[in-house]
Amino acid sequence: MSDFLPFTRPSIDEATIESVAGVLRSGWITTGPKAKEFETRLSEYLGGRPVRAFNSGTGTMEVALRIIGLRPGDEVITTPMTWVATANVILNAGGTPVLVDIDPVTRNIDLEQVEAAITPRTRAIMPVDLAGLPVDRDRLYAIARKHGLRVIEDAAQSLGAKWNGQRIGSFGDICSFSFHANKNLTTTEGGALVVNNEEEARLVEKWRLQGVTRFADGSMDVDVPGGKYNITDVAAAVGLGQLPHLDAFNARRHELARMYFEQIDPALGLELPVADFENTNWHMFQPLLPLARMAISRGEFVARMKEKGIGIGVHYPALHLFTLYRERGFREGMFPHAEHVGASTVTIPLFPAMQDSDVTRVCTALKDVLLPVLK
Numbered sequence: 372m373s374d375f376l377p378f379t380r381p382s383i384d385e386a387t388i389e390s391v392a393g394v395l396r397s398g399w400i401t402t403g404p405k406a407k408e409f410e411t412r413l414s415e416y417l418g419g420r421p422v423r424a425f426n427s428g429t430g431t432m433e434v435a436l437r438i439i440g441l442r443p444g445d446e447v448i449t450t451p452m453t454w455v456a457t458a459n460v461i462l463n464a465g466g467t468p469v470l471v472d473i474d475p476v477t478r479n480i481d482l483e484q485v486e487a488a489i490t491p492r493t494r495a496i497m498p499v500d501l502a503g504l505p506v507d508r509d510r511l512y513a514i515a516r517k518h519g520l521r522v523i524e525d526a527a528q529s530l531g532a533k534w535n536g537q538r539i540g541s542f543g544d545i546c547s548f549s550f551h552a553n554k555n556l557t558t559t560e561g562g563a564l565v566v567n568n569e570e571e572a573r574l575v576e577k578w579r580l581q582g583v584t585r586f587a588d589g590s591m592d593v594d595v596p597g598g599k600y601n602i603t604d605v606a607a608a609v610g611l612g613q614l615p616h617l618d619a620f621n622a623r624r625h626e627l628a629r630m631y632f633e634q635i636d637p638a639l640g641l642e643l644p645v646a647d648f649e650n651t652n653w654h655m656f657q658p659l660l661p662l663a664r665m666a667i668s669r670g671e672f673v674a675r676m677k678e679k680g681i682g683i684g685v686h687y688p689a690l691h692l693f694t695l696y697r698e699r700g701f702r703e704g705m706f707p708h709a710e711h712v713g714a715s716t717v718t719i720p721l722f723p724a725m726q727d728s729d730v731t732r733v734c735t736a737l738k739d740v741l742l743p744v745l746k
């Protein structure tokens with residue numbers, strides 16, 4: 372189907388493709404000068420804070436938990452409404468994920484419940500900016516300061532988003548980005564960690580690559596079991612090609628989101644996301660389906676949209692209902708708002724290369740699929 376409209380698609384220009392080819396021809400294709408340059412450019416974009424690039428967003432969060440000195444049994448508070456990576460890294464680092472419900476309006480972690488979940492064993496909070504909409508940084512950092520907690524921002528989806536006019540990642544404690552193919556900036560796969568100072572950055576470098584420290588005399592030592600998280604120059608070249616376009620990409624996402632608010636028929640009963648045009652980077656546009664009024668399931672809805680040539684994503688099922696987390700005592704009914712979103716959310720197409728007419732096409736298909744099945 373040539374006119375299939377996916378829910379997302381990266382915008383890679385010819386200059387980027389040429390630059391990748393240049394790396395491939397250069398004789399040095401793993402971590403090298405492009406990786407370094409990518410870190411420098413990202414740091415500039417984020418107001419000069421220390422940035423280290425990774426081969427995934429997941430890797431950045433694992434290393435973040437290592438450098439704050441997480442010990443077995445330490446608790447980390449996060450949200451059930453996120454990609455499962457956010458909670459998996461806590462388990463992998465030996466910590467205990469503590470989940471609290473989301474705010475039903477923003478769909479981000481409920482900060483009042485975060486504060487109520489703090490115990491003497493709590494070490495950190497890992498908020499997630501779902502769909503690119505930032506968690507309230509003023510309240511978040513007030514809580515963290517009051518209780519002496521570290522914050523690892525899972526900003527995988529919010530590069531270019533803002534709080535009080537400042538870019539996410541340009542202030543605060545530790546901040547993690549992902550450059551997976553679907554994110555607002557991609558390196559095919561990749562990520563970056565923003566830290567507070569050069570001392571933390573050196574710790575990040577150590578944990579990023581096998582725990583190795585290199586000395587000026589050419590010798591090296593290993594004192595921690597670090598991982599294998601370095602980004603390649605091939606991937607960094609993709610990121611370098613993307614970064615100058617990022618703000619324009621996000622501006623286009625805003626335009627498209629605005630059109631959705633104007634064109635989605637209110638009669639369909641879809642619960643729309645917060646109409647934010649100040650802070651979010653519109654990483655995704657996610658209506659909730661009116662399942663109680665629908666004669667078909669979400670799966671059938673997705674299939675019918677696909678028949679009309681429109682790709683629909685599901686981001687995400689509430690993670691506490693996955694087997695791994697049920698085995699750790701989580702149950703249905705614990706986080707009703709996250710469960711409601713997890714059961715009814717759909718991601719409709721939104722990416723910078725979309726045409727205005729694509730929005731109209733999606734809105735027409737929504738009407739054609741939903742109106743006949745509404746009770």
Ligand SMILES: *Cc1c(COP(=O)(O)O)cnc(C)c1O
Binds near residue numbers: 427549
């Ligand atoms: C994409 C994503 C991750 C993981 O990033 P990877 O680069 O795929 O490892 C983590 N958390 C959230 C919220 C994400 O969207």
